[in-house]
Amino acid sequence: MTATHASTLPGLTVDYCGEVYPVRPGHPLVIGRDADVAVDDNPFLHRQFLEVADRGDLWWLSNVGTVLSATVADEFGGLQAWLAPGGRLPLVFPRTVVWFTAGPTTYELDVHLEGSLFEPVRQRSELAGSVTVGRVSLTPDQHLLLVGLCEPVLHRQNRGGAVTPASSAVAERLGWTPTKLNRKLDNVCEKLTKLGVRGLHGDASRLATSRKARLVEYALATQLVTAADLALLPDPAGGPRRT
Template structure:
């Protein structure tokens, strides 16, 4: 027995590294290490992690894993959500971007919905030496820190997986001491946490690497940093 599509259900495709998968009504499209959309042979990644399925006239994205979370945003960063295990979100925008981190690697995939009635609104603005998204305003150093953390993801060409750099590598890249970098990192995480951003507190149950990965995902999802910001980084060829 096959399930017929709802008359109002739009088409949906999922794009990972140029591999395009078309969702079918009544047949969940699963993303994971060993799934229909096979991401990577990464032991830190769930065999089945994310699932796209239909209910009524909407497509939904569900986190069917047990540990990992995903960051979900529209293409302009106006909407950003943290999809924890067991969480679900309707896919209502023409393009939704999903980031998630497994071990040291951050992955990105696109979900395209044809005929969606919703249109995202660009939120980013530049204000006198600061970067503002919604109510979040960063100092130039805080912004530069995010660019340094996100550099490997911003520079990749295949939009697949990228390994986040270690703190000492980012500090050297920016010409900072490790102490200065950690202080700036704490300040950014505290500022965003006060704005309601989850997953940025490092404690016994959340390693510092997880905190940085979540910060990278959030910065990309809300477009606090873009490829144009790479020009702000020091010229690597002039550093010893």
Template structure:
């Protein structure tokens, strides 16, 4: 579907270089089956997300039973956790939706032709550092997140990526797995304290879920960006533990 074919549509969904129009009066479905079919992933719900117009308002709904999605505006200023059964209005010109099923992370972008809200200027303190959504990270914490998020950040546009395991990410940094997991614990605890959901879980699912959830949040909140990737190839620092 080309841009010319979708430019007059009120809402379009962008994924992996394609654009899918969402027509008023219909329900657009994302899942293993539907209008955007991600059929190769058995961890994904058959029907996971829907987009439809109700009473003049476009809504994104999570119709799955287990998986959640992270929803953010294009600037990363507003972020929401879309749990099963929840729904959100699509009020921004560009809305990014990030979710994981098994080891695969997906990113799709919803474009609204007539958004209810427009982009505003991001407030910055006198020192030039933004105070909206920022979390202070040490160098080692940042490169740890980068090692996990690298496949997503290197991808061109919206699409899907296979996340590395903790062992693979530790090897990428030249760290021991023990050191990597300690950094992962510290970052997840830090985010959990400020209210980021999904940083903790049951004993059986915690190790896997926190890793994919951390990547979702880090990408959505712009904790790391593509411009930070050179840090992975730079010297990771000495053995000093900076938490």
């Protein structure tokens, strides 16, 4: 790559847990268990999973793994994509957020692009008796379910990985029966699948784990839930919900 071409590319960095990694043209940055960005020694995580590199006049995020997928979104959740193995996406927003799950743990990292010409637009509105984000309208219980599933990640605030809680733990946290939680989970997954969200249905052996992880990633990426929603959860000590 010539110096002239390199100078046309905007500066780009990857931020994981507050550690910033500049990416240079002609020098791909690899993210994984044993890579330039060493995420974790999690055995479920690929040694080399994601790659940030320049191609042509753009920066690209590629999935160089064989099993795991990643959820990619702009900072306001206006655009969301599911990056499967072998896939790649251009990095065009000032801030792009990436979530991925390996085993029980969900990770988050940021990609920052200098001088981007694209500006994401926040689209979020709340209506009485429901929560509407984009095309998605949730009942209060469906919304509360998502908050319960995402609670560890929302508390962590991009500081390493967070373990997605077991369904039984979420049911206890919300004061629900396991049957009620599973019914609400089925309803949310069916609703989102009808809207074209991928990864929420599969064979019986994968449903309990993979769809829940994908649901957490999607809810975070599209900002169906945010840290402000933690106030909706019951008090851990058994008191009423915080308001």
